[in-house]
Amino acid sequence: MFQGVAPSRNSVAQPLGDGRVVMAVEMRTADGWRPGLLVFDPETGAEGGRYPLPLRGGVARLFLSPDGTRLLIACGVIRQSCTETGGDAVVTQRDDLRVFADVPVEGRSLTAYPGTPTPPEAYGFEAVFAAQGSRILAGGSTRPLVLLDAGGTRIAELARRDMSAFPAAVSDSGRIARGESDASDRGGDRLRFWDIRDGAELRRIEGSAGWRLRAAPFWSDDGAMLFVPRVQRGAMLLDRFRTP
Incomplete structure (x- = not known):
């Protein structure tokens, strides 16, 4: 804390x-x-x-x-x-x-x-290289979150356009993680995970009511742990999750 x-x-x-x-x-x-x-x-x-x-x-x-x-x-x-x-x-x-x-x-x-090096402007300002430059992760808020190969061929659409989503984080072990806000405000926020190779969804973690993310998640150096910042009573907290 x-x-x-x-x-x-x-x-x-x-x-x-x-x-x-x-x-x-x-x-x-x-x-x-x-x-x-x-x-x-x-x-x-x-x-x-x-x-x-x-x-x-x-x-x-x-x-x-x-x-x-x-x-x-x-x-x-x-x-x-x-x-x-x-x-x-x-x-x-x-x-x-x-x-x-x-x-x-x-x-x-x-x-x-x-x-x-960054992907061409045509992929949007949110696009980044991943997996040692063999993949492009594009979109995430103003556009759907999509996975492409280095040449720009689409591999998979991971998620729809979501202005409330946090920036995605990619681990060295090839896992994509993204936090998403609950639009209804009745439940908690969520985490989603995908494989950087083919875009397959690996897991979802649905937060309990009141679980609100505050910043983008980030990985440990070895990719074994994901850290998720949130705020409670004027303090920053870190929740920890094992790689799916």
């Missing part, structure tokens, strides 16, 4: 090594709530530090460089110039999250670290 922490749909955890992850969240400070980075071990719940961000508001999107050494914190897709120094985004070193530098960002709808 992490008191005084509020994740959002943009709060996708990124690995830091040694089992730790970093997540962009809203955090309570002596000056009130502000955006920041939370470092923690999702398996043990041990907190590794909180680092307020030099942003003027809003939970940012966090991207890890391909070599794993830098973190880019991008502002919202609507408002630019949202750093305290008037920039569009900031970058920091993975090993020292106390020092930030402004960095220009050409496209505001980032899905990966700038310079990282």
Whole structure:
């Protein structure tokens, strides 16, 4: 449990090594709530530090460089110039999250670290490569969630268009996980799992009434565990699930 922490749909955890992850969240400070980075071990719940961000508001999107050494914190897709120094985004070193530098960002709808290969624009801004580039996972909110091969041939439609769904997470072991909100508000939210190879649905977990997700799920380094953030009484909680 992490008191005084509020994740959002943009709060996708990124690995830091040694089992730790970093997540962009809203955090309570002596000056009130502000955006920041939370470092923690999702398996043990041990907190590794909180680092307020030099942003003027809003939970940012966090991207890890391909070599794993830098973190880019991008502002919202609507408002630019949202750093305290008037920039569009900031970058920091993975090993020292106390020092930030402004960095220009050409496209505001980032899905990966700038310079990282991404699917063609025709697949939509939500599309990402998966399974070492052999698959494309596209859609998820404004479009149906679909699985394609690297050449763009559709393999399967996984789910219909759902504006309330959270971004999907793909494990190194080839499992897709996605959280979905209950539209009726009578039941709880749910988790769905698919196989990255053929799109076959593997499992559904239906939450009990009042079980409300707050951010996208993320996998452990070995893909054996899925972590799902939610919020209760001003604290962020992590629910843990074994790989189906």
